Amino acid sequence: MALTATGIGSGLDISNIVKVLVDAEKVPKEAIFNKTEDSIKAKVSAIGTLKSELSKFQDALKKLQTGDTLNQRKVSVGNSTFLTATTDKTAQAGSYSIKVEQLAISHKVAGSNIADRTQGVGEGSLDFGVNGDNFSVAIAAGDSLDAIAKKVNAATDNPGVTATVVTSDAGSRLVFSTDKSGEDNQVNVTANDTSGTGLNDIFGAGNLTTLQNAQNAVIYIDGQKVTSQSNEVKEAITGVTLNLTDADIAKTTTLKIEQDNDAVKENVKSFVDAYNSLATAIDKMSSYDTTKKTASALQGDSMIRSLESQLRSMVSQRVPTGDGSSALYNIGIKSDRYGKLSIDDDKLNKVIAEDMASVSDLFSTPNTGLANQFHKLADSYVKPRGLIETRQTAFTNQTDRITDQRAAFTLKMDQLTARLSKQFNAMDLIVGQLNQQSSGLVDRLNSLPGSVRQR
Incomplete structure (x- = not known):
């Protein structure tokens, strides 16, 4: 009669023996799979963080690319009942007395x-x-x-x-x-x-x-008559658009235009903060902890090293300006040995107040301005089919290959388990049969005439 339960014939725990033998091959390989997958996940997360920081950096750069935000003006109107005003970067600081004689109306x-x-x-x-x-x-x-x-x-x-x-x-x-x-x-x-x-x-x-009746708008700017077909009066004052809302020739409204140095400084500060945030993220994802002896997700990664090198190079770069060339340190922005930027407030305030054009040229000159150069560099990473998307595709492909390898290895381990179980069960059957034969032989020997059972 065949045995139907493993280990009955031999008394061995065959299931555990097979598991131990299979685990001896399975556990190390699965550990490698897990470690590789964890590494890829960490890299994917780090790449995502890098892309996010680069996008934030670009947002800060957009405020400096055209120069408009580096030539901001503060506009104040003595009596907004009669007009409001907006300016562009060509507007010059000054004060103007304005009277609105009549508004433009349609026929x-x-x-x-x-x-x-x-x-x-x-x-x-x-x-x-x-x-x-x-x-x-x-x-x-x-x-x-x-x-x-x-x-x-x-x-x-x-x-x-x-x-x-x-x-x-x-x-x-x-x-x-x-x-x-x-x-x-x-x-x-x-x-x-x-x-x-x-x-x-x-x-x-x-x-x-x-x-x-159709009627033109008529205003007086410092006593000079200005006629306009529209209540939106452009370029009567360079860089200024007046929007007329009411008229009373007996009332004078004072328009005052000043350079908004605080807004300019805030935009420059936003650039520095965004750069430092990006530099911190790069350092965090590419560093090596000597105490714990652990490497960050992108430690030694060529893409990160290249980006960091290009950023540091641009920070110290001199660019053409209206009166020669300039660099960030000329307006009070300097870099420390860790690659982080800091602002010398006194120097920046002085440059903004006395030579705003140099600040604008440094950042916003087409192609050569630092804001445009930094933005172009960042875009090469974050744009569709850029360096980051290419790297993410490579990580996806690696994950897919590991998934396929893991599935193939799982099948191999299932086959090994089946083969070992079959072999040990066959052994168990033979041992059981031998034990039965041995027991029968002993019984027959004991039943022979003259045999004496020893106690």
Whole structure:
């Protein structure tokens, strides 16, 4: 009769023996798999941190790339009832007395009133002209005032006329107004009847009423008259846009423009902070702990070494400026032996106050400015298909290979377990049979005549 339980014949713990033998080969290999996977995960995490810090660094650089934030102006208006103001980097510091005599307004005309706005008013066309631009709208016999307004507003070649229907105690009438203000933008309406005189009776010469004359804005800047078609007055003062909101020639508003040194310094400080944060992250992910004798995830990595080298090189680099060349240390930014930047506040404040152009040239000159160079370097890492994405793809491929290797090794260990179990079970069966034979032989020998069982 065959044995059905392992180890019964031999008395050995076959399952444990097989497990020990398989583990002797399995455990070291799995440890290698686990260690490799942990290493890849740590590198992937470090690469993600690097990408995040580079993106933050780019955000800080964007404020310095064009120079606009390095030439910021503080604008104050004595009475904002009459105007507000914005500036660009070309605006010069100064104070201006401004009076607003009148605001620019658009031209507005209306046709004759009719009793029922839903009825057709005639058949033909209405021709419009605004500052040399013309368009025409065909009017059907059944078109109401609202239908005509809709056609005018929807005309693809409409250069800037808006039609609305206004209903008052006198009736309903169609009102045409120009989208742009100023005397140059007056709307002309010509009625053309194809049957009857309905359109001409409402929109023809003598039947149109001017509701609002076109008017230019008129202001005085330090006593000098400035006329504008719009209430947005540009370049009357270099680099300044005035937005007029009310008029009173008897009231004077003072406009004051100053260089915003605090804002400039804050943007430079943001650059330094972002650089140091990036440098700290690089150091953390590439260092070696001599006490614990452990290496960081990207310690010795060629990509990290290259990035760190390029960053340090740019920090000490001199770049062309308007009056020669300059470097970060010329405006009070210096690097220590660990690669971290610090700001000499007194020196930076002095340069910003006395030579803002040199600061702007240092950072924002196209191509050669440090902000543009740093941004280009960072972009080579974080852009799609850049160095970081390429490295992440390589890590993904490594992980996939380890997954395949682990699956193949697991199958191998399953096969080894099955083979050893089969061999030990076969041995166990033979030992059991031998034990049975031995026991039977002893019994037969003891039953022979003259045999004496010893106690």
